[in-house]
Amino acid sequence: MSLFIRLCEKNTRIILTKIPNVTASFATTAKPVDIESTEFRVLNLKSKKVENTRKKTRRVEVPPPRANQMAVDQDWPSVWPGPKTFHPAVVPIPIRQGYSLRDQPPPDKYGNTELMKIPNFLHLSPPAVQRHCEALKKFCTEWPVGLETEDKCRKHFPLEVITSDYCYSSPTIREPLSRIVTLRVKLSSLSLNAHAKDKILRLVKDKYSPETDFITITADRCPTKKQNLEYAEYLLTALFHESWRVEDWESEKAEADMEYYDWDKNKSRTNLLTLHAWPNSPTDTDWECIPHVEEYKIAVSDLFNTGEDLHTVNKYKEAVKNVLNLKCEA
Amino acid sequence: MVFYTQSLLRRITSGHVRMFGTALEAIKVPEEPPQTFRTIENNPANHTIDHMNRFYTIAPEIQKQLFQHGGLTKFFQKQVKTFAECSILIRQPAIEIISYIRQSDYSKPPNKYVLYGEFGVGKSTTLVHLIHYAFATRKILIHVPWAQNWFSRPRETANSIVHEGNIDLPIDAAAWLVHFKNQNHYLLSELDLRVTKDYAWSHRETTSNGTPLLEMINFGINRIKFASEIINVLINELKEASRDGKCSTMVAIDGYNAFFSEYSAIRDDNKKVVPPSRVSLTHAFLNITKSDWCNGIIVVAVDILATKDRRESYLPRFLLNKEGFEHMDPFLPVHVKNYTTDEFEIIAEYYKNRKWIRDISKQGLRELQLLSQNNPYKFMEYCTPL
Numbered sequence: 001m002s003l004f005i006r007l008c009e010k011n012t013r014i015i016l017t018k019i020p021n022v023t024a025s026f027a028t029t030a031k032p033v034d035i036e037s038t039e040f041r042v043l044n045l046k047s048k049k050v051e052n053t054r055k056k057t058r059r060v061e062v063p064p065p066r067a068n069q070m071a072v073d074q075d076w077p078s079v080w081p082g083p084k085t086f087h088p089a090v091v092p093i094p095i096r097q098g099y100s101l102r103d104q105p106p107p108d109k110y111g112n113t114e115l116m117k118i119p120n121f122l123h124l125s126p127p128a129v130q131r132h133c134e135a136l137k138k139f140c141t142e143w144p145v146g147l148e149t150e151d152k153c154r155k156h157f158p159l160e161v162i163t164s165d166y167c168y169s170s171p172t173i174r175e176p177l178s179r180i181v182t183l184r185v186k187l188s189s190l191s192l193n194a195h196a197k198d199k200i201l202r203l204v205k206d207k208y209s210p211e212t213d214f215i216t217i218t219a220d221r222c223p224t225k226k227q228n229l230e231y232a233e234y235l236l237t238a239l240f241h242e243s244w245r246v247e248d249w250e251s252e253k254a255e256a257d258m259e260y261y262d263w264d265k266n267k268s269r270t271n272l273l274t275l276h277a278w279p280n281s282p283t284d285t286d287w288e289c290i291p292h293v294e295e296y297k298i299a300v301s302d303l304f305n306t307g308e309d310l311h312t313v314n315k316y317k318e319a320v321k322n323v324l325n326l327k328c329e330a
Numbered sequence: 331m332v333f334y335t336q337s338l339l340r341r342i343t344s345g346h347v348r349m350f351g352t353a354l355e356a357i358k359v360p361e362e363p364p365q366t367f368r369t370i371e372n373n374p375a376n377h378t379i380d381h382m383n384r385f386y387t388i389a390p391e392i393q394k395q396l397f398q399h400g401g402l403t404k405f406f407q408k409q410v411k412t413f414a415e416c417s418i419l420i421r422q423p424a425i426e427i428i429s430y431i432r433q434s435d436y437s438k439p440p441n442k443y444v445l446y447g448e449f450g451v452g453k454s455t456t457l458v459h460l461i462h463y464a465f466a467t468r469k470i471l472i473h474v475p476w477a478q479n480w481f482s483r484p485r486e487t488a489n490s491i492v493h494e495g496n497i498d499l500p501i502d503a504a505a506w507l508v509h510f511k512n513q514n515h516y517l518l519s520e521l522d523l524r525v526t527k528d529y530a531w532s533h534r535e536t537t538s539n540g541t542p543l544l545e546m547i548n549f550g551i552n553r554i555k556f557a558s559e560i561i562n563v564l565i566n567e568l569k570e571a572s573r574d575g576k577c578s579t580m581v582a583i584d585g586y587n588a589f590f591s592e593y594s595a596i597r598d599d600n601k602k603v604v605p606p607s608r609v610s611l612t613h614a615f616l617n618i619t620k621s622d623w624c625n626g627i628i629v630v631a632v633d634i635l636a637t638k639d640r641r642e643s644y645l646p647r648f649l650l651n652k653e654g655f656e657h658m659d660p661f662l663p664v665h666v667k668n669y670t671t672d673e674f675e676i677i678a679e680y681y682k683n684r685k686w687i688r689d690i691s692k693q694g695l696r697e698l699q700l701l702s703q704n705n706p707y708k709f710m711e712y713c714t715p716l
Contacts, residue, residue, distance in 0.1 A: 267656040275621055275660065278439050296660070308647045313663050320660045324441055326430045 065089035077128040084123070086115045091122065158189035159236075163225055180220040181228040183236060186213050190240060198259075200243035215239075261304030263297045272296065272323065292322035367679045369420070374463040377428060381420045383676050388416040388462055396465060399509040400475030401584075403454045405710065413684045419677065421452065423666045424459040430662065431463070431627055436578065440626035442619065442658050444586075446646045447666035450707025453631040454584050456666055460629050464580035469627070470521075470568060471513045472618055474506070474583040478636045481594040481606050489599070492559050496610045497596055503557035503611060507550045510564075518544050521577050526570060529563055531556045543567060558610040565614050569623040579626040581618050585636030589616060590654035593638040616657060630658075668704035677709065687716045 070079070070092045079090065088109040096106040098114040109115055147153050162182040166175035187208060192200060200215075201208055208215050219232040255265060263269055273282035276290050287293065299319035302312045321328065369384035371377065377386070388396075393416045402410065410416045427443050434441050445453045464471055480502050490496035511518075525546055529537045535553065537546050543564065550560035572579045589612045596604040606612045619628050632649040634641050640649060646663045647655050669677060678695055681687045690698075702708035 268659045271621065271656070271659050275439055278621075278624065279437075300659070303647055304652075308643070308645045310645075310665070313645055313647070313665075317663050320662050323660060324434070324662070326433055326441070326662070328426055328429065 439621035442661035586630035
């Protein structure tokens with residue numbers, strides 16, 4: 001064999017390929033093999049592709065959806081006892097959810113990720129809630145006497161604290177929004193005189209809603225709920241006491257600084273007094289005994305305070321007619 | 331021969347015809363159907379609710395005496411000329427005020443009536459009716475046809491001699507005195523109103539106690555330099571006379587809110603705007619609308635057009651502003667509204683009678699009504715080409 005290799009090295013490769021039998025004869029000479037028993041071995045220079053016989057995966061037997069066998073009067077809370085992601089085979093309702101293709105209904109419940117994404121309240125069916133309540137009942141105390149209606153509650157507890165709690169499964173249970181505290185109180189439930197009421201309204205500005213009569217204070221500057229609540233309470237206390245305080249400079253408030261029309265301090269009152277006392281000079285003492293003066297006062301104040309429209313002008317006209325003792329004949 | 335006669339006839343002038351010809355006999359015109367839209371009661375002193383929605387006519391000589399120098403609106407004046415009669419529809423606001431005037435207590439300060447309403451509803455015409463009423467009931471008339479004129483079109487300005495910083499409008503003041511005299515000269519001479527104090531206008535010119543008011547007015551018309559001050563004095567004298575019961579006075583001012591406006595075309599020596607509050611005429615007419623006299627009536631009309639700076643609403647408090655409201659308060663706001671359907675029908679009938687509209691179907695009339703939204707001025711305008 002070594003001789004043959006040497007020969008090959010000396011000769012060209014073409015010669016070798018041309019005379020395969022020669023080479024073979026040489027080989028036989030080198031190592032005598034029984035020719036009859038074995039065939040020539042084939043040198044496969046181009047390897048033939050071997051068909052890959054795949055490993056067949058064994059299919060898991062999936063039983064038919066459980067929902068198909070459910071009884072109509074089954075006990076649902078025991079089928080779905082707690083919060084759980086939606087499962088199509090357990091929920092016996094033909095729900096569909098998601099974006100529908102053209103001329104097609106929305107995808108049905110099987111393999112529907114849209115249904116699995118959204119939180120469900122299947123564990124909070126009315127009987128489940130009722131059972132919860134029944135179970136909790138033994139821990140409850142009696143409802144306090146005297147707070148039977150909403151109005152009574154509001155009367156005895158005028159302060160409303162509104163907070164939000166958040167509950168979900170995430171690495172942290174803190175929710176930044178839960179720190180916000182809103183305090184609501186009706187202006188009428190605070191004991192204020194006219195001056196204090198005016199002042200508190202100037203201080204709270206838009207935090208007072210004239211439609212609902214609520215003063216709303218929202219605190220969110222502190223990191224925890226407790227701190228915010230305390231801060232809001234502090235603000236309300238400060239507002240209340242500040243509005244009762246009368247500063248020295250408040251006495252300097254002139255007519256031009258008035259935010260509303262005060263008939264008692266205006267010229268309209270002097271005009272009426274002059275008219276009534278004519279031809280004597282007006283006296284300030286008994287203006288209340290002038291007939292219809294109250295109606296007139298309200299009409300003039302309305303004309304300025306609620307704005308002028310045909311209604312207030314007519315009201316003013318009627319009041320003036322009464323004051324001047326005139327009757328419309330036409 | 332024929333030719334000769336013709337040429338001769340041609341040569342005869344119309345004067346000859348008038349001189350020698352005999353007048354044609356009057357052709358008998360068939361009598362008109364009775365005019366249900368009119369009332370024969372032409373004296374507004376007798377007007378009551380029964381006369382409402384009827385036309386009455388102001389006699390030409392009275393019209394000339396009262397409104398020669400203004401008072402009728404421009405459009406109404408044109409209509410008066412076209413129709414050859416000054417007929418006014420008796421409307422609810424006028425009747426209402428007349429009824430108030432009849433009931434009011436004249437020992438108290440004058441009641442004030444403020445006419446208000448949108449443009450063209452007939453505020454000024456209502457005022458005309460009331461002025462005629464006052465004339466018929468022998469009241470001294472203090473009538474300002476359109477106060478805005480003094481501030482938007484002043485004819486001459488001069489610094490006031492009496493009040494430092496004020497501006498006089500001599501020509502306008504004298505023109506008003508002429509208007510006043512024209513309206514009141516019969517009554518003034520009849521009542522024999524006299525000046526109660528001595529007034530010295532200059533070194534030589536004085537008005538002494540006891541001079542007739544007419545004389546002072548004439549003096550003001552001749553010496554227009556003092557006209558503004560004479561108006562001031564005249565108004566004080568009239569207030570005094572009314573208070574003493576010598577006369578009763580009616581104040582009628584159209585465009586009254588012009589006095590409380592900030593706008594004016596008057597400039598002072600430094601070319602700065604002089605607001606109406608610094609014009610001496612304003613002082614005089616604000617003085618007469620105060621409540622410090624009695625035996626009088628004050629009727630004013632507020633109008634959007636009387637101001638240039640406040641035009642958002644036609645309601646009286648807005649137009650008068652707070653200052654004006656306090657000046658007038660307590661006053662009776664009287665809303666002059668658009669025509670009611672009844673009034674519209676009467677007006678349409680009147681226009682038909684005056685041949686202002688002809689051959690109009692019922693449907694066409696309805697269309698006009700909807701188009702004009704019952705607004706008197708608009709209706710008049712829309713009827714013009716018909």
